[in-house]
Amino acid sequence: MKYDLKQLTLDEKITLLCGTDCWHTYGANGKLPVLHLSDGPNGLRKIDENDQTVKATAMPNISTLANTWSRECAYLDGATIADDCIENNVDVLLAPGANIKRTPLCGRNFEYFSEDPYLAGTLAKEYIKGVQDKKVGTSLKHYLANNCETERFYQTSEVDERTLREIYMPAFEKAVEAQPYTVMCSYNLINGVYAAENKKYLSDYLRQSFGFKGVIVSDWGAYRSAYKSINATLDLVMPHCDMHFANVKAALEKGLITEDQIDFCAQNMLNLIEKCQAEKGVTTTKEERHENAVKIAEEGIVLLKNEGALPLKQGKICVGGNFADNPPIGGGGSAYVQTDYQQKNLAYLLQEDMGKGSQVEFAHAYLHPIGDTNKTKAVYQCAYWADSVILCVGNDSGIESEGYDRKTIKLSSTQENFIINTAKYNKNVIVVLFAGSAVDMSSWIDKVNAVVLAGFSGEGVNQALSKILSGKTCPSGKLNETYPLSLEDCNVKVNKVGLCERYSEGIFVGYRYYDSFNVPVLFPFGHGLSYAKFEYSNLCVTQTGNTDFEVSYDITNTSSVDAKEVSQLYVKDVFCTVSRPEKELKGFSKDLIKAGETKKVTLNLNYRSFAYYNTALDKWHVENGDFEIMIASSLTDIKLCAKINIQLDESTQQSQI
Numbered sequence: 201m202k203y204d205l206k207q208l209t210l211d212e213k214i215t216l217l218c219g220t221d222c223w224h225t226y227g228a229n230g231k232l233p234v235l236h237l238s239d240g241p242n243g244l245r246k247i248d249e250n251d252q253t254v255k256a257t258a259m260p261n262i263s264t265l266a267n268t269w270s271r272e273c274a275y276l277d278g279a280t281i282a283d284d285c286i287e288n289n290v291d292v293l294l295a296p297g298a299n300i301k302r303t304p305l306c307g308r309n310f311e312y313f314s315e316d317p318y319l320a321g322t323l324a325k326e327y328i329k330g331v332q333d334k335k336v337g338t339s340l341k342h343y344l345a346n347n348c349e350t351e352r353f354y355q356t357s358e359v360d361e362r363t364l365r366e367i368y369m370p371a372f373e374k375a376v377e378a379q380p381y382t383v384m385c386s387y388n389l390i391n392g393v394y395a396a397e398n399k400k401y402l403s404d405y406l407r408q409s410f411g412f413k414g415v416i417v418s419d420w421g422a423y424r425s426a427y428k429s430i431n432a433t434l435d436l437v438m439p440h441c442d443m444h445f446a447n448v449k450a451a452l453e454k455g456l457i458t459e460d461q462i463d464f465c466a467q468n469m470l471n472l473i474e475k476c477q478a479e480k481g482v483t484t485t486k487e488e489r490h491e492n493a494v495k496i497a498e499e500g501i502v503l504l505k506n507e508g509a510l511p512l513k514q515g516k517i518c519v520g521g522n523f524a525d526n527p528p529i530g531g532g533g534s535a536y537v538q539t540d541y542q543q544k545n546l547a548y549l550l551q552e553d554m555g556k557g558s559q560v561e562f563a564h565a566y567l568h569p570i571g572d573t574n575k576t577k578a579v580y581q582c583a584y585w586a587d588s589v590i591l592c593v594g595n596d597s598g599i600e601s602e603g604y605d606r607k608t609i610k611l612s613s614t615q616e617n618f619i620i621n622t623a624k625y626n627k628n629v630i631v632v633l634f635a636g637s638a639v640d641m642s643s644w645i646d647k648v649n650a651v652v653l654a655g656f657s658g659e660g661v662n663q664a665l666s667k668i669l670s671g672k673t674c675p676s677g678k679l680n681e682t683y684p685l686s687l688e689d690c691n692v693k694v695n696k697v698g699l700c701e702r703y704s705e706g707i708f709v710g711y712r713y714y715d716s717f718n719v720p721v722l723f724p725f726g727h728g729l730s731y732a733k734f735e736y737s738n739l740c741v742t743q744t745g746n747t748d749f750e751v752s753y754d755i756t757n758t759s760s761v762d763a764k765e766v767s768q769l770y771v772k773d774v775f776c777t778v779s780r781p782e783k784e785l786k787g788f789s790k791d792l793i794k795a796g797e798t799k800k801v802t803l804n805l806n807y808r809s810f811a812y813y814n815t816a817l818d819k820w821h822v823e824n825g826d827f828e829i830m831i832a833s834s835l836t837d838i839k840l841c842a843k844i845n846i847q848l849d850e851s852t853q854q855s856q857i
């Protein structure tokens with residue numbers, strides 16, 4: 201250890217727990233390097249000494265990254281942002297967010313991976329490895345049960361133990377396997393105690409049960425009480441808070457905390473400072489980082505509907521909507537990245553990709569939020585003569601943002617009418633939808649031939665869209681969250697009673713609800729179309745241990761286009777004596793399968809693939825009996841199924857893992 205607690209006075213140790221301003225840690229009068237912490241999950245958002253936001257590569261938002269279902273993309277995303285951090289002397293990136301998408305209304309869903317903890321945790325872990333393999337730290341956030349923005353500073357999430365263990369903790373538990381340098385606690389209370397001073401969840405679970413060894417940092421301003429937060433092992437209060445120093449000293453003098461507890465937190469800070477001194481090196485150019493943003497966007501864009509419209513055929517192509525020219529690249533708030541990348545209009549890029557056999561025309565219409573009727577007419581006239589019409593619509597950083605939740609999941613009536621009216625003039629409308637979370641398309645989807653979810657996909661989104669629309673890239677993205685038919689069908693809105701958000705739906709969140717209760721949806725979890733066709737065969741399940749199984753299957757690309765396929769593994773506990781979802785995601789793989797090629801995919805299952813959390817036993821528990829292992833192309837497109845029976849003796853049935 202280069203930095204020794206003994207070097208520090210008591211006051212210096214306490215000051216080390218307070219930060220020195222909005223973004224820096226304490227240097228102890230030159231004894232320690234000062235660390236710079238900076239947002240964010242969708243690219244570097246560094247506020248410099250002049251309070252200006254430094255320009256950086258605007259990567260696809262986490263929700264688009266999740267739609268790639270690619271561990272490689274998650275790693276690449278983290279590694280790419282790390283280079284911007286190194287170039288700008290940022291030691292810890294305040295990312296990724298791993299909160300579960302409990303309701304499509306949550307303003308920050310664009311910053312989060314999924315409604316499913318397995319997908320969220322797996323990709324968050326790879327993202328953290330990507331950043332930290334370049335010796336830049338991360339901050340896994342916002343721990344815990346921070347699933348809406350309304351009243352986020354004061355609201356208590358009232359969640360039962362089984363739901364916490366099965367739904368809201370596992371993504372953090374899995375991501376902590378990568379040992380993020382820090383974990384950021386959330387603003388909200390969890391079952392009546394602020395996250396920043398909640399010993400049960402910070403110390404007992406995060407540190408003891410999940411094995412987290414790093415620094416726990418407060419969300420900015422989430423700190424409440426010195427002695428409670430020190431007792432809960434919160435190490436670092438950000439931003440700087442004079443009160444914290446004074447309160448810690450007072451708590452020490454009153455005997456509410458001990459110097460050993462202060463030393464525990466200060467030692468965690470010294471360990472963090474030490475880790476951040478490792479040799480770092482930039483390995484990509486700015487252009488290469490941009491190309492990585494395009495690549496991830498290409499893999500995260502989802503083809504939701506396609507009735508013969510895509511890939512585009514040669515001919516007259518009309519591109520309408522101001523988002524073609526100025527695409528939303530991210531949601532609002534602390535994750536918004538300032539890029540100096542000059543966007544090219546989608547129409548221009550499409551003309552390049554389609555070549556001389558097509559004539560691509562851009563018809564500008566300023567649609568958001570209030571449509572400009574004249575300009576809209578220009579689109580209708582352009583559409584009237586076109587063979588294909590592409591409408592670029594959706595939400596932007598004003599609609600989906602940190603700090604507030606949506607009130608509706610519909611598009612503005614201006615945009616809905618724009619789509620409906622355009623479809624009166626052309627029967628081959630393709631909607632390109634910009635959004636970070638589910639959208640109700642019920643009023644217009646039957647009037648269009650195709651829907652492409654562009655998401656919030658960073659500075660490379662138009663290049664990625666052009667490649668997919670023209671067929672130069674085969675779409676391979678799949679939904680990380682359910683798109684319900686309407687908000688009324690969603691079992692979770694934001695059902696506050698005063699400041700208490702009761703998670704009364706329990707474990708039945710997202711597809712676990714819709715699928716188990718046979719509620720029809722617009723597009724299911726894991727859905728995404730391709731230009732290729734895949735056949736699944738030869739499912740083989742081999743038991744390799746009490747609850748360890750090797751699952752293999754073949755996927756054949758029967759089309760003439762090379763493509764990537766995301767195959768998903770769901771497990772069903774057929775006769776469980778407690779309520780369990782109809783099926784749960786327990787594995788997935790994304791594979792490039794060339795035209796005509798057959799690829800064997802192998803996934804492994806273990807105890808936690810079958811277990812539920814038994815609160816009577818206070819353990820993960822696999823109940824003896826029958827299970828089904830389903831291989832699928834989406835939650836509802838089951839391709840192969842195998843039945844297995846698990847018989848364990850009492851001792852192995854229960855595990856503390």
Ligand code: GLC
Binds near residue numbers: 239294341342419420
């Ligand atoms: C914000 C966000 C958090 C961010 C931090 C610093 O309030 O909740 O995600 O990292 O403050 O900007």
